[in-house]
Amino acid sequence: MEEIQEHFMKQEESSGEDKPSSPYIAPFRSTRLHIQRSNVCSRAYFVVVMVFFHVYILNVIALLLYVHYNNGPGDLVKREAASPQPAGDSESPLPHPAPTSRELHVEDYSESFSLHRLEGIRVGYVQQVSLVPERTHEMKTLSLKPLMFEIPGFLSEEECRVVVQLAQLKGLMESQTPALSQGQEESNQPLLSLSTEEVFSLLDLNQDGLLQKHEIVSHSRSQDGTWLSPNNLRQILTSLEARPKEMLTLEDFRQVYDVSQGPGRQRSGKLRNKFKQRNKHTWLYQGLGSHHVLHTLRNRVISLTRLPSALVELSEPLQVIRYEQGDFSNAHHDSSPAYSETTCTHTQLAGNTSALTEVSCRYVTVLFYLSSVEEAGETTFPVADNRTYEEQALVQDGVDLTDTQETCGRGNLRIKPTAGTALLWYNHLSDGRGWMGELDEYSLHGDCPVRRGVKWVANSWVNVDPDHQIQARYQRLVAQRHQSRSGMEHDQPLSHSELHQDL
Numbered sequence: 001m002e003e004i005q006e007h008f009m010k011q012e013e014s015s016g017e018d019k020p021s022s023p024y025i026a027p028f029r030s031t032r033l034h035i036q037r038s039n040v041c042s043r044a045y046f047v048v049v050m051v052f053f054h055v056y057i058l059n060v061i062a063l064l065l066y067v068h069y070n071n072g073p074g075d076l077v078k079r080e081a082a083s084p085q086p087a088g089d090s091e092s093p094l095p096h097p098a099p100t101s102r103e104l105h106v107e108d109y110s111e112s113f114s115l116h117r118l119e120g121i122r123v124g125y126v127q128q129v130s131l132v133p134e135r136t137h138e139m140k141t142l143s144l145k146p147l148m149f150e151i152p153g154f155l156s157e158e159e160c161r162v163v164v165q166l167a168q169l170k171g172l173m174e175s176q177t178p179a180l181s182q183g184q185e186e187s188n189q190p191l192l193s194l195s196t197e198e199v200f201s202l203l204d205l206n207q208d209g210l211l212q213k214h215e216i217v218s219h220s221r222s223q224d225g226t227w228l229s230p231n232n233l234r235q236i237l238t239s240l241e242a243r244p245k246e247m248l249t250l251e252d253f254r255q256v257y258d259v260s261q262g263p264g265r266q267r268s269g270k271l272r273n274k275f276k277q278r279n280k281h282t283w284l285y286q287g288l289g290s291h292h293v294l295h296t297l298r299n300r301v302i303s304l305t306r307l308p309s310a311l312v313e314l315s316e317p318l319q320v321i322r323y324e325q326g327d328f329s330n331a332h333h334d335s336s337p338a339y340s341e342t343t344c345t346h347t348q349l350a351g352n353t354s355a356l357t358e359v360s361c362r363y364v365t366v367l368f369y370l371s372s373v374e375e376a377g378e379t380t381f382p383v384a385d386n387r388t389y390e391e392q393a394l395v396q397d398g399v400d401l402t403d404t405q406e407t408c409g410r411g412n413l414r415i416k417p418t419a420g421t422a423l424l425w426y427n428h429l430s431d432g433r434g435w436m437g438e439l440d441e442y443s444l445h446g447d448c449p450v451r452r453g454v455k456w457v458a459n460s461w462v463n464v465d466p467d468h469q470i471q472a473r474y475q476r477l478v479a480q481r482h483q484s485r486s487g488m489e490h491d492q493p494l495s496h497s498e499l500h501q502d503l
Contacts, residue, residue, distance in 0.1 A: 114434025154422035167320035172280035277329035323455035331402035331446035350474035363464035374453035380411035408448035
């Protein structure tokens with residue numbers, strides 16, 4: 001042991017000769033890697049940023065999926081069809097695709113479907129509407145009963161001129177209608193002077209001295225309305241159904257028919273004017289193959305009303321009317337009340353073919369003033385915004401307010417024609433479920449006689465059947481017909497008359 005200790009001591013002495021002596025030798029410690037705190041913070045910051053970035057991306061994807069599945073391709077088709085076209089482009093026809101099966105699909109008119117209705121707020125309220133690119137129009141509320149708006153500058157001066165020229169090129173027809181009734185629901189006197197007994201005999205097909213329902217119905221389809229109006233039919237059929245055997249004798253018929261044809265049905269009790277309207281008019285088709293200005297107006301109506309494009313496209317053609325000096329139209333309703341014994345003209349082949357008579361079903365009227373008038377010729381609404389509506393109140397001091405030749409100045413609301421201005425009013429109320437309801441009787445309107453100048457106007461009506469199921473069936477029939485013809489006659493447009501006659 002001593003030898004070993006002595007050996008180690010010699011080694012320490014030999015190694016210490018080369019180094020300076022030190023009074024203290026530090027003990028052995030392990031070496032550590034020193035990391036800066038800034039590196040750790042950078043890594044944590046990077047992780048947090050990446051987490052937030054991924055969350056943001058996921059939110060964006062979820063939002064896109066939500067918008068896609070809530071709007072659906074059908075809405076996109078409608079928006080493209082309803083997008084307004086530039087008003088001043090007259091070099092080339094405006095592109096307007098043919099109605100697709102999606103646009104005319106029955107699902108668009110299911111029970112959950114609703115008709116958009118503009119908000120009037122209050123009389124005099126002005127709101128901005130976008131109808132053409134890079135421009136807004138002012139829309140002013142003129143009345144709440146009926147709900148009516150005025151849109152100045154709806155048409156340009158050039159568009160007014162083109163529509164007038166197209167009407168002149170098409171040719172205008174005389175519109176002298178006998179003033180033997182007021183409105184579409186009034187009873188018409190026969191043009192021939194027939195007694196009650198003679199009318200009964202004509203209705204009694206088998207000459208058994210009794211009138212049955214099928215005999216009355218067979219004579220209710222006169223195109224000139226000289227037989228039985230909807231009002232006549234309601235009274236006669238109500239009386240017939242109240243009888244035990246549902247038959248009318250001559251005495252029973254006399255009681256009903258004489259009342260419906262008596263002076264009480266004509267408010268003033270006498271014939272005041274020879275005609276209830278005097279003007280010239282024509283119809284301009286706005287579908288495929290028509291002038292691009294007519295396409296523009298139809299698309300603008302879609303944008304203004306915010307109604308489905310299929311409803312507007314399958315409505316009546318544009319009616320253009322010319323009022324010369326002295327021409328007028330007595331106050332009337334553009335649409336008709338809905339009754340079980342009537343059917344809408346535009347959906348007649350998809351509706352009740354056994355209906356007693358056909359009536360116009362016009363949810364909205366959009367009237368365009370194509371010219372200004374030097375004197376008079378206003379559009380008058382005799383009872384607009386009245387507190388109540390009573391038919392008897394239309395006669396004041398023995399003068400009928402519907403007689404625009406005599407009482408135009410008494411109308412509650414009169415609009416002076418100004419070229420380019422458009423009026424929009426609703427002929428029907430809402431049914432409370434988003435569909436078309438009862439006729440708005442406050443929509444009674446007429447045209448004051450023109451004293452100096454010429455008045456040009458155009459009417460764009462949106463036809464809607466009060467029965468949404470019939471409207472849906474009509475849309476489906478049109479879609480099927482379009483699909484069947486698109487392959488054979490792709491370049492040939494399907495006119496409004498063809499749709500109604502050949503379905």
